[in-house]
Ligand SMILES: *Cc1c(COP(=O)(O)O)cnc(C)c1O
């Protein structure tokens with residue numbers, strides 16, 4: 001059973017018995033995000049890789065490797081089980097041996113965040129909590145609002161009052177209570193966390209709730225299982241707070257502890273050049289604890305983080321796997337939306353298409369080698385941000401309602 005053995009601080013290494021801490025390491029504060037650890041020897045003894053072949057599709061097929069009771073109810077919206085496309089044309093365009101696209105925009109609320117929200121909502125159901133909160137301007141909040149709605153939970157979202165209207169609309173559609181805080185995301189985050197603790201709500205905030213990475217790790221399980229446990233040489237994903245790349249790492253790390261895979265792929269994290277604190281820290285060898293908030297400016301709104309909340313885990317994921325962080329410009333990100341779509345048929349929002357732009361850069365700069373195989377994680381659907389897509393393409397050609405005229409245009 002997936003009983004948690006202990007929670008371990010990723011900064012100081014202190015361990016805690018399950019139930020004694022709910023969020024971050026009390027000794028380190030918010031930088032000390034916790035790893036959820038299991039008794040891998042016992043799990044190995046009870047399960048093997050074939051355990052999954054007969055179970056349902058989606059992330060809950062890995063329930064035995066998630067921190068939840070085997071009999072616990074889970075939300076009904078199907079999360080995960082997203083396709084992994086093997087794309088020779090993409091491989092050729094990137095100049096690598098082989099390339100895959102994992103399309104996680106095909107989740108119920110159209111981003112990878114659904115994996116984390118589904119687990120957090122399942123935990124709320126397991127413990128009988130009625131109210132779940134989150135601070136976020138975008139996909140994390142939408143995922144919590146949507147999955148919370150599927151089970152009738154009360155969801156309270158804190159967003160900066162300046163958040164994009166479309167994103168606020170998606171939250172409101174799902175019936176979440178949306179508090180437009182007249183301050184920055186960071187202030188909204190702190191208000192949400194403090195009030196949640198005072199009111200007894202479960203707080204989903206990225207980087208403080210240890211279960212978000214546990215939910216997100218299922219994307220790695222799926223990639224490994226789909227490829228018959230032969231993992232790609234490199235996995236590329238975009239990075240804001242660093243929670244996704246931390247989850248990807250944890251998934252492969254779990255599988256390595258179980259002896260089901262032989263190595264963890266090299267993890268390449270992509271940031272927008274207008275918001276690249278982790279690229280900077282990786283280049284200078286800085287420690288997560290020494291990082292300071294920076295000024296940010298990018299169109300890829302889902303990867304804006306002045307001081308990435310999960311910076312400690314994100315740096316570890318890249319350093320431990322001999323990976324890299326790369327930065328790409330907003331122009332490269334915008335161009336990559338139609339490029340990726342035309343090569344693979346997958347339409348990504350700017351923050352997700354950034355992984356394609358980053359992979360391109362990483363190959364050009366020698367970070368990824370031509371003989372390597374590469375998986376791109378597409379974290380959010382392009383329909384989330386139509387405006388950015390429109391700015392990257394010219395849309396259509398006006399024609400008169402006349403066959404002859406149309407023929408002339410098609411065969412000039
Ligand atoms: C949240 C998000 C990211 C970045 O994830 P972090 O955990 O913040 O690093 C990337 N792409 C999309 C579409 C997202 O919603």
Ligand SMILES: [Zn+2]
Nearest residue numbers: 009012025028
């Ligand atoms: Zn600690």
